[in-house]
Amino acid sequence: MCGISGSYGFGADTEDIARRMNACLAHRGPDGEGVFFSGRTGLAHRRLAIIDRAGGDQPMTTADGRYTIIYNGEVYNYLELRAELEAAGRTFATDSDTEVLLQAHAEWGTAAYDRFNGMFAFAIHDAETDTLTIARDHFGIKPLYYWTDEATGRVLFGSEIRALLAAEAFEAAPDDRAVYRYLKFRAHDDDDQTFFAGIKRLGAGQAMVVDARGVRIEPFTRLQDELREIASRPGRPYSEQVVDEYRERFLESVRMRLQSEVPVGTSLSGGLDSSAVAAVIAKHLREQPQDEGYAAVGARQNTFSAVFPNSRNDEERYVDALLSDYQGQITAHKILPSATEFLQDLEDFVRTQEEPIISSGPYAQYAVMREASEHVTVLLDGQGADEMMAGYNPYFYVYLRQLRRQKRFKDLASEMVGSRDILRKLARTKFSGRTSVPIEALLNSGFVAAHAEEKVSSVQDDLKERLLEDTFRSSLPSLLRYEDKNTMRFSIEGRVPFVDKELLKFLFSLDESAIIHDGWNKRILRESMFGILPDMISKRRNKIGFTTPESEWFRNNAAALREIFASDTFASRPYFESRSVLAMFDDYMANPDKYGTLMFWRLLNVELWMRAFFDQDAAPSAAIEGAAASAPGVATAEPDDAEGDDAEAPKSDYDPNPEKQLDLVSTVDGHAWRRFPLQTGLVGRGDDLEALVRGHVERFAAGLPADALPAGSPWYFVISEKIVAISQGRSWFTWEITPRRSAKVLSRFVSRTPAGIGLGDPTTMELAIREVGLPRVVAASAVGAAGKVIGKRGLFYQVVGNNVRAIDGPTVYSAFPSNVSAKLPPKDPDAVSARLSAAIRAADIPAELRESFAGTVVMDANDIGRNVLGSDVQVAGDRLEATFADNPLGQGRQRTPLAILVDLGEPGTGRPGDRARRWTRL
Known part of the structure; x- marks a missing residue:
């Protein structure tokens, strides 16, 4: 395991570039380094010595000087290949697998690569042709990134992206498409484009040839096509003999990956896959302790497990079950990652991964590798089994659809019965009651619009084709990236016995019943481990995976994350609509069971990634280090600490919103009116509005400046x-509303307002039909259409009524959740006004303020129009509506849905109103 990097076509800068790139990869190879220059090429290598520690230094050149290699990885069948090459007349100066690869290229060219069984990324320079x-290996276990400049023919490549950045040949920039696909679909590592503009990853099983003619990339293997061809044939029937053969193949795959001159250990999560690896090694140590093939393991196998006591994610009892069965063959190391450590490590963890990742789960692996590096240099784990043997629950759906497509109804019925507990679990997850907020609600609308055509799909009704897709594109590539980054961060070589091309070919030659049968996935692995694994592991139904108690950690670190x-x-x-993100995060902290954390993690990860790689002067650690140094605790934002228009400190009750004014002279009654917008936190279903209003009025009165509200001036609460509608439960997320066909049809004939208000959307039209009935909506539509013919507008709402006029759809400029919800008008707004007025009169405010209080108004005000829906005052509605003609509340993300409205009287009477400015529509 090593770090490689290189360049082509950089002339006099080649040597400086090579040394800068190599320095960035020191953690990948602390045991040695070397550089090579010839023609247009510069190569650099950092070595982690595993095999032939004395003689395997790189770069390595053939005796005739023609070929030079730098290599990262291990090829496990190198001894067999060496014997074949020696038979062909090749001679060897070292015992390393590096020299086998080099000689194989010299003998067979790129045709040699398909014969390698292992993990590798290498570069070979041909001095004769420059x-x-x-x-890169068949599965892409080892990373290889590259950058090309077509205009000049220059090329950079390396094991990590940071090495390419260190070359300083181009300006680092994020790839917005990659960021969008990650935020929207959780897609990453599924094509050749990285999150860095212009930097790509070489695909699994691909070779790239660089010379004076340019860059050519093509596959060196037909592995994926071979697997499809194997899968298309009738599968070998499942039998005890098949199980025995699989066990032997798996044992051989593990044995091959124990080749090492340095200590080898095992990552043990407690799941089926890593437990199988640890168990077969432990069993062999018990039965054949003198086997030289297991010498690198030692007398006792070192296992490393992340455990989370008292957490739902904890798998310690499964780890302990295996340890109990093999007490004499295992030395266990348990790592207890904590929320505090996570926060302290977060910046390094993000930088280590180089690109955003799907969740904080890989941090558990990061913590394990840090501890493991104190004991071993090579670590085996169970990566890849899930993608190859349907380890995730959604695969059951894929298989059931396949059986239905194939009209295998008897098998379908049997599988549905056998997997009923899994299907129930999937259904519970779907109908868990958690709020599923579309990520678009939290993203910049222009960013979303620019990438609206992006789609991500997956195979839905062909099990083996889906396994292929996930193995080579949708799932395993990202997991292999996590593993490589986490292991190499701490100078450890990670090996994955399940990710073996011969083992996968054998699996695909079997009938699907070897993978899923009677509701059990990974059937052949489970049955091959009977008697080797404890039953509580081999017969586990609940898959947790290598993860962290992310939700708990988010709550413990809430203050730092919120910052x-x-x-x-x-x-x-x-990318972000920051105010909505902050509002939703506050709502999550107040209602942790309402949301999952995956969306917050993606937003957080992108931000920290941007800081790590693109913000030259950023100091992102202040919030993290400050919070990590304090005792962990749950922190939530108080409602009155909501962010302002720019997510800064709360706005004063006595200041206008940005670009608004406090005073206005009404064009209806000629009075001057002062409007104080009051900022609140999010209001949710079932909230006590009377308590909320009373608290805000008391706060307003307590800090009221002497000249802000002239003595005796009547004032109203708006x-x-x-x-009001939200607190009454009359607001829904748009995805919670299922429009009927009539709503979809009728909404087409309604003009959509720029702000999203009105009935031009099927969701709001559906609410209108629910509120007043379909006949009335149809009648109003007919009258409205007739009115347009004769040039008379507004007839629709005259017929359908104000309750429908007040229906709102998702308004893009509003704060979460209004930007993704639709609502009916409040129920009985006159009664609401009366109750709120009573609460205000009972509030702890000065007597003169109580005496001048004139009542409460429920107002529907926005940039398009105003409408008094209810009140307990005698003032005419049009007078009150005119006081909000310039929409002083902003109706934006200021979250100022309350106002103190003061009647200053007629200007020119010596009262404060003569300082007001007359409102004029521009």
Whole structure:
């Protein structure tokens, strides 16, 4: 295991570039380094010595000087290949697998690569032709990134992206498409484009040839096509003999990966896959302790497990079951990652991964590798078994659809009965009651629009084809990336026995019943481990995976995470709608069971990734280090600490919103009116509005400046109909509303307002039909259509009524959740006004304020129009509506749905109103 890097076509800068790139990869190879220069090529190598520690230094050149290699990985069948090459007349100067690869290329060219069984990324320079050939193994276990400049023919490549950045040949920039696909679909590592513009990854099983003619990339293997061809044939029937053969093949795959001159250990999560690896090694140590093939393991196998006591994610009892069975053959190391350590390590963890990842789960692996590096240099684990043997629950759906497509109804019925507990679990997850918020609600609308055509799909009704897809594109590539980054961060070589091309070919030659049968996935692995694994592991139904108690950690670290979401840098990104993110995070902290954390993690990960790789002067660690140094605890934002328009400190009750004013002279009654917008937190279903209003009025009165509200001036309390409706449970996320056909049809004939208000959307039309009935909506539509013919507008709402007029759809400029929800008008707004007025009169405010209080108004006000829906005052509605003509509340993300409205009287009477400015529509 090593780090490689190189360049082509950089002339006099080649040597400086090679040394800078090599320095970035020191953690991948602390045991040695070397560089090579010839023609247009520069090569650099960092060595982690595993095999032939004395003689395997690199770069390595053939005796005739023609070929030079730098290589990262291990080829496990190198001894067999060496024997074949020696029979062909090749001689060897070392005992390393590196020299076998080099001689194989010299003998067979790129045709040699398909014969390698292992993990590798290497570059070979041909001095005779000044050609550089770069290749990556069949599964992409080892990373290889590259950058090309077509205009000049220059090329950079390396084991890590940071090495390419260190060359300083181009300006680092994020790839917005990759960021969008990650945020929207959780897609990453599924094609050749990385998250860095212009930097790509060489595909699994591909070779890249670089010479004076340019860059050519082509596959060196037909492995995926071979697997499809094998799968298309009738599968070998499942039998005890098949199980025995699989066991032997698996044991051989593990044995091959124990070749080492340094200590070898095992990652043990407690799941079926890693437990199988650890168990077969332990069993062999018990039965054949003198076997030289297991010498690198030692007398006792070192296992490393992340455990989370008292957490739902904890698998310690499964780890302990295996340890109990093999007490004399295992030395166990248990690592207890904590929320505090996670926060302390977060920046390094993000930088280690180089690109955003799907969840914080890989941090458990990061913590394990840190401890393992104190004891071993090579670590085996169970990666890849899930993708090859349907280890995730959604595969059951794929298989059931396949059986239905194939009209195998008897098998379908049997599988549905056998997997009924899995199907129930999937159904419970789907109908868990958690709020599933579309990520678009938290993203910049321009960013979303620019990538609206992006789609991600997966195979739905062919099990083996889906396994292929996930093995080579959708799932395993990202897991292999996590593993490589985490292991090499701590100078450990990770090996994956399940990711073996011969083992996979054997699996695909079997009938699907070897993979899923009677509701059991990984059937052949489970049955091959009977008597080797404890039953509680081999017969496990609940898969947890290598993960962390992310939700608990998020709550423990809430203050630090919130500070990141509230930061200027987060708000400045072209990707996020920062105020909605912060509002939703606050809602999550107040209602942790309402949301999952995956969406928050993706937003957080992108921000920290941007800071790590693109913000030259960023100091992102202040919030993290400060919070990590304090005692962990759950922190939630108080409602009155909501962010302002720019996610800064809360706005004063006595200041206008940005670009608004406090005073206005009404064009209806000529009075001057002062409007104080009051900022609140999010209001949710079932909230006590009377307590909320009383608290805000008391706060307003307590800090009231002497000249802000002239003595004796009558004042009103105004509340947005939105929060009244929300508190009454008359607001829904758009995805919770299923429009009937009539709503879809009728909404086509309604003009959509720029702000999203009105009935031009099927969801709001559906609410209108629910509120007043389909006949009335149809009648109003007919009258409205007739009115347009004769040039009379507004007839629709005259017929359908104000309750429908007040229906709101998702408004893009509003704060979460209004930007993704639709609502009916509040129920009985007059009664609501009366109750709120009573609460205000009972509030702890000065007597003179109580005496001048004139009542409460429920107002629907926005940039398009105003409508008093209810009140307990005698003032005419049009007078009150005119006081909000310039929409002083902003109706935006300021979250100021409350207002103190003061009647200053007629200007020119010596009262404060003569300082007001007359409102004029521009």
